[in-house]
Amino acid sequence: MSIFSLLFLDSPLFVAAVDDSLVCRDLSAIWRKHLGLTTTAVVTLPLEKLFSFENESSVMDKIKQVILQGNMISGVSASLSERNPAATPVHTGLLSAWPVPQTHHEWMQALLVFTETTEYSRAINQLNQLQTTHELILNAVGEGIYGVDCEGNTTFVNEAATQILGWRAEDVIGKSLHAIHHHSYPDGTPYPSSECPIYAAFADDKVHRGDDEFFWHTDGTSVPVEYTSTPIREGDKLKGAVVIFRDITERRKSEQQREAAYTQIKILKDLLERERDYLRDEINVTSNFGEIIGESQALKRTLAQIEAVAKTSASVLILGESGVGKEMVARAIHAHSARTDKPLVKVNCASIPKDLFESEFFGHVRGSFTGAHRDRVGRLHLASGGTLFLDEVGEIPLDLQGKLLRALQEHEFERVGDDKTIKVDVRIVAATNRDLQAEVYAGRFRKDLYYRLSTFPIEVPPLRERIQDIGPLAIQFLDSICKELGRDPLTLTRQQLDSLNRYTWPGNIRELKNVIERAVILTKGNRLRLDLAMPSNNQAEKSLMLMPTENEEFVPDAIFREKEKLNIIAVLRHTHWRISGTDGAAELLGIKPSTLAYRMKAYGIKKSESL
Incomplete structure (x- = not known):
């Protein structure tokens, strides 16, 4: 049986073998059927009996050059003759031809493939689904094709394979395919032929596919490829395999770029979502404190301090009673700094539950703890390049202050559940109505964190x-x-x-x-x-x-806190336990509702105490 019969007889395309006299010597089954010939009939048809060309002499010359000089042609417009030679041709399409090597490297025949343009898409879809040798060979249009025998020696190379890898037919035919272009891994370590999945196809009679390996180019570079190795059978006997492959260098680059873009989009999406939520929370504050109003000497001193420190990168600690506008001062510092076009991110330290402190500040990865259903960007990361405003910084639990200090000193942190270090450039502006120095002496605030935050203290007058x-x-x-x-x-x-x-x-x-x-x-x-x-x-x-006098005696902390607790209970009873809103307990005390809630929790105040 001829190689033509073995490979192309049952092809779903119109395939013909033509000799150097331009006489067709064999046809695929579908072409025989089209012409009314049996599968065993001897074929000796002149080429002009099969096709009709617009410029017949030119096309005939090109096909002749394919046979004599080993050229290739593709995409030539042609019309396929009907069974009745006198009939008007109705099948139009594209003709391709390539040489078939014979002994002594002489091109004695050409293989012609005629593709009807109207059926081309349908044929391609069918070819992608076939799992036979015929599918792989026909699927090689525009792809590299290698034929190998049962010893792994190369028997056929098409032009696309040469273009992809640089190896010409005379360089590889009769030689070990694996030794030529599959001998080593990309890092140079040996790739034994016994492990080669291409060779395995004619050993285990199974189709082998791969998209994560490399073939070697003639210039010594590795080319990432996607390939399929399919065994060829003649009856019950294995004859070798056909290897179809394509260069996926550009696809790899596109996948990497797409993955990088996806990662970046995901990060930006999280940042935008956080900024959106943040701006929703802050929009009222922004509209109410859009500018600092006043002409008093006390305020002018504060404004002079703001002007002096705003252009620097120094950390600022804003001190003052509740309600004096410490956040407004922080916004003014940011607005007059070099970071004004970057975000100003606020963190109310008193409103963050202790078990969520790390997640709020540093973010977390999905699955890092119960309830972490998706990745989250922390406030520190959100403020990268801008300013982080730590409101009520004195409320940070002592055992968590060290983690914040490390992040601020080293300008880097890890999200909860992640081992990847994230570097940030953040300016810190903190605010408190507490006496932090007293808190440091009492052991409730870290001294090193206090000095890290109070590089430039600003006192906002009541x-x-x-x-x-x-x-x-x-x-x-x-x-x-x-x-x-x-x-x-x-x-x-x-x-x-x-x-x-x-x-x-x-x-x-x-x-x-x-x-x-x-x-x-x-x-x-x-x-x-x-x-x-x-x-x-x-x-x-x-x-x-309530204002202290110079001669007023001080009381121990325990007594002071007991008085504060009793005062909170009294105001809660007065407001019937209404914490926020007009005439609520927080307003009467002159503090934020979140601060009152925190102190109630710290003192263990519950509604039952009013009874």
């Missing part, structure tokens, strides 16, 4: 020391609140301004804003009912009584 600023602040709040509530503009009278100036404002700017908002809500006509919103004189006197 509102009672900024009497000149009360009026401008009140007018600003009144204007913005009227707009927010859809009310007609209201004004403050001189008498009302005097009343505001006389009050001591234990809750500072936050309390002032609440009073103005409450007054707007209570106003029915065009006259602002500040009288209904202002705290009573008794409350003002009580707030003055």
Whole structure:
């Protein structure tokens, strides 16, 4: 049986073997059927009886050159003759031809393949599903093809294989295919032929595929390939294998680029989601504290400190009572720094549960702990390149302060459940209403962390020391609140301004804003009912009584904390255990609801204590 019959007789394509006299000597079964010939009939048909060309003499010459000089042609337009030679051709398509090597390297025959363009896509889909030798050979159009015998020696090489690897037919035919281009791994270590999956195809009579190996080019470089090695059988006897392969260098690059892009997109997606959530939480704060208002000397000293430190990279510790606008100062420092176009990320240290501290600051990977259903970007990573604002930094649990200190000192950290180190460039601005030095002496705050945070301390004066600023602040709040509530503009009278100036404002700017908002809500006509919103004189006197004097004796910490606990219980009873909102316990104490909740938890205060 001829090689043609063995490989192409049952091909689903129109395949013909033509000699140097341009006479067809054999045809595939589908072509025989098309011409009404039996599978055993001897074929001697002139080429012009099979095709009709627009420029017949030119095409005939090209086919002749294929046989005589070993050239190849492809994509030549042709029409296939019908069974009746006189009939008008109706099958149009593309003709390809390549030489078939004979002995002494002389090209004595050409193999022709005619592909109907209308059926081309269907044929390709069918070829991809075939698992036989015929499928692999036909699937080689545009791909490298090697034929090997049962000893592993090369019997056939197509032009695509030469283009991919550089090996010409005369270089490899009759020689070991594995020894030529599959002899070593990419790192140069030997690849024994006994482990070669290509050779295994004609040993175990199974199809072997691979997409993670390399063939060697003539220039000594390795080429990543995807290949299929399929055994060839003649009856019950194995004759060798056909190897179909393609260079996947570009695909590998695309996959790597796609994977890198996907990773980057995922990181950016997480960052954007965190920024989105963060901005939702902060949008009210931004609108209410968009600028620092006031002309008092105390405020001017603070502004001068802000101006001096903003352009540097020094850590800043903002000190002051609750409600004085420490966060506003932090925003001003960031806005006037070189990092202004990068994010300012806020962390309220008092509101983070202890068991979620690491996840909140550093992030976590999926599955690192119960409830970690997806990767999370931590606040420290989110602030990379910008500023991290640690509000109420004195509330960080002592056993967690060391982890934060290490991250701030070394500018690197690991997410929870991850061993990959992430480097960040973050400026730290911290704020607290506590006396951190006293906390350090009491052993509740790390000394090294305190000095790391307090490179440049800024003291924000309370509102009672900024009497000149009360009026401008009140007018600003009144204007913005009227707009927010859809009310007609209201004004403050001189008498009302005097009343505001006389009050001591234990809750500072936050309390002032609440009073103005409450007054707007209570106003029915065009006259602002500040009288209904202002705290009573008794409350003002009580707030003055709470202020320490120079001669006041101190009390031990345990007694102080017991008094604080009793004070919290008293205000909770007064508000019927309403913590937040207007006239809530937190507002009356002049602290944030989150701070009150934290202190209630620290003191173990529960509602049952009111009974």
